[in-house]
Amino acid sequence: MNRPAGTQAAPVDQDVLIVGAGISGIGMAAHLQMRCPDRSFGLVERRANLGGTWDLFRYPGIRSDSDMHTLGFVFEPWKHEKSIADGPAILDYLNRIVDERGIRERIRFNRKVIGADWDSATARWTVTMEDDAGAKSTTTARWLYLGSGYYDYDEPFDANFTGxxxxxxxxxxxxxxxxxxxxxxxxxxxxxxxxxxxxxxxxxxxxxxxxxxxxxxxxxxxxxxxxxxxxxxxxxxxxxxxxxxxxxxxxxxxxxxxxxxxxxxxxxxxxxxxxxxxxxxxxxxxxxxxxxxxxxxxxxxxxxxxxxxxxxxxxxxxxxxxxxxxxxxxxxxxxxxxxxxxxxxxxxxxxxxATGLKLAVAGKIPVHVDGERIEWSEHFYYKACMFSNVPNFAAVFGYLNASWTLRADIVAEYVCRVLNHMRATGTEVATPALEDPASLTEENIFDFSSGYIQRSLHIMPKNADALPWRLNQDYVHDRAYMRSGPVDDGVLAFGHAKSAATAPALEAAE
Known part of the structure; x- marks a missing residue:
């Protein structure tokens, strides 16, 4: 999966690259195994251990703030006696899943993603990583899936107390x-x-x-x-x-x-x-x-x-x-x-x-599409996980009013549906197409007064007042919508690499 910087891959190193080996990333890996067994995938994790939040936070008493029957995955029963679990028990759960399902060997630890670049001519992402020693390497993928969480791992919110x-x-x-x-x-x-x-x-x-x-x-x-x-x-x-x-x-x-x-x-x-x-x-x-x-x-x-x-x-x-x-x-x-x-x-x-977290979008990773930097605050959410006019890309932002994993599960299932549709139709690119953003009515769905939400509204992607262009906060509705709604809905545009699409025209001209 890792190659020295500057080298090329043909066609890609893996079909799906998952960034982050916490709940979201591990969940996506398991769903890919179950729903898209013909797709190759790899995970990159910036830390030395898996678990994300549950490995980072080490304060006394660390525990879930949701019950583990909904914070646990839909496919893996929670077996512990306590429904409100401590951090070590949650890590045991995650470690057991990656070991029993053969996911651990697909994880590259101590790899911080420092850039992701989409090239429409080849329909692939080139992802640049940096290890603890500062050595850079790249890997390529058809699809980029971010399970990097929602907050800044490097610095918390600083309340700047006087004195x-x-x-x-x-x-x-x-x-x-x-x-x-x-x-x-x-x-x-x-x-x-x-x-x-x-x-x-x-x-x-x-x-x-x-x-x-x-x-x-x-x-x-x-x-x-x-x-x-x-x-x-x-x-x-x-x-x-x-x-x-x-x-x-x-x-x-x-x-x-x-x-x-x-x-x-x-x-x-x-x-x-x-x-x-x-x-x-x-x-x-x-x-x-x-x-x-x-x-x-x-x-x-x-x-x-x-x-x-x-x-x-x-x-x-x-x-x-x-x-x-x-x-x-x-x-x-x-x-x-x-x-x-x-x-x-x-x-x-x-x-x-304990003054709160500092939110971050897309793990603070600089993301470019055909050389143009993506400013997330200028793009609309699509079906709670993709973004307007950004191809072959998905990210997980859990529910504010329910367990994080509920969203992680339905997003992973949905992306697998998209990948399977692409396989069936012989297409390589899926892009939520939005020609005129002004045609949508914006709505702030982050209607929570929590400080960490209000401080970060300016960096968050946009939301419309109706689906599919919003990060909805209704799991019961979202589950049915994401599972049974048509993948080819007239909004998600499917296509090919630009070089492949233009080749027949070039041949005709010759």
Missing amino acids: REAFKGQIVHPQFWPENLDYAGKKVVVIGSGATAVTIVPAIADNSEGKGAEHVTMLQRTPTWYFIRPAKDALANFLRKILPEKVAYRITRFKNVKLQDIGFRRARTKPEKVKDFLTGKLKAALGDRYDEEAFTPPYNPWDQRLCLVPDADFFEAMKADKASVVTDHIERFDESGILLKSGRHLDADIIVT
């Missing part, structure tokens, strides 16, 4: 958690109130092994809506005892998809009822520790993603006086902690800035 250089303790961002960070017996302040913060707080407050912090304070500017559920899915575990594994998994997956869908729709149509429900659960979990100011967000549920709290562990840490929540704004860091706008001071030995 951080004055702090005498340690400042840690969860994306780059130091190995063997010693927080035992120390005062820790975690800035943020999202899924990462709510995972870290109970994990480092836990003193069951004598390693817990003295106290953990979660400092939030704005409260978050929390949803409490058991880490174990009782129905799933019961069904596995009485039914074949795959049948039990399908039933549980269907149940969880429906519950997610019903919950999201109810939050949008009857937000006050959902607020009352979530607040009631919080009051029951916290008892006299419930603080209305700390747990009443100024927005409706699902205006931002609901924050999952398995087994109420975050609230149990609060009731045990190992953790607390402070709602305030930061004035500045100082030598011993954080001074708040209210005048209160939070003493800290360690400050964890």
Whole structure:
């Protein structure tokens, strides 16, 4: 698959090149094996290990924020007792899949993609990679599939807190958690109130092994809506005892998809009822520790993603006086902690800035089509995975209101349908053709108030108000649309390499 820079390949090194060996990339590889067994493929991964997010993030307590019966693949049952799984269990799941299916030998690790160039004359992508030593190589493919995630692996969002250089303790961002960070017996302040913060707080407050912090304070500017559920899915575990594994998994997956869908729709149509429900659960979990100011967000549920709290562990840490929540704004860091706008001071030995991610489109890879740089903010999504006027290219951006893998699965299935249609029709190129972008009515489908979404709208591809030109947020509808809708829909244009198309005309002229 790898060749020295500057050499040529004829015709291509593989039919499909998958960038990224995380959930999206591994899922696509498995779908190709099942649905397009005649297609060759390879994967490139910039890190030394597979897993993507689940290999990068190493902070205490790292776990899924979705149930594993929907974060798991449609083709591979989740077998663990816990439905809300920790990072190591998810990595075990992914490693088992790549080993059992013979995918590992197709992965080239420590290869960072630094460029992708489409040539219409030959109908192929030339992808330039760089290894850890800086040596460059290239590989070619008919189709480029990006499973590179949605955020910047190199740098997180920097909130630029005033005075951080004055702090005498340690400042840690969860994306780059130091190995063997010693927080035992120390005062820790975690800035943020999202899924990462709510995972870290109970994990480092836990003193069951004598390693817990003295106290953990979660400092939030704005409260978050929390949803409490058991880490174990009782129905799933019961069904596995009485039914074949795959049948039990399908039933549980269907149940969880429906519950997610019903919950999201109810939050949008009857937000006050959902607020009352979530607040009631919080009051029951916290008892006299419930603080209305700390747990009443100024927005409706699902205006931002609901924050999952398995087994109420975050609230149990609060009731045990190992953790607390402070709602305030930061004035500045100082030598011993954080001074708040209210005048209160939070003493800290360690400050964890769980302030969010920085989004990235297409893994920040410079993509060119016939020498012209693709500016993603000028292109429309097509069927949630391809882009207007960009040939033989797909990428995965998971759901905001459901599990990431739900989208990864249906996108992989759809791309396999396209590849099979191309094989059947003898075509080499598939391009979502959009002659007049002004004919579409734009709509911001990222209608979430989350900071990481709002900060990145300017770099995101465009969305229209109707399919197929949008990244839809309705899995139940999308699944049927992507699986059964016509591949040759009058929009996706199929053709050949330009050199092949012009050859008959040249011969006639001679």
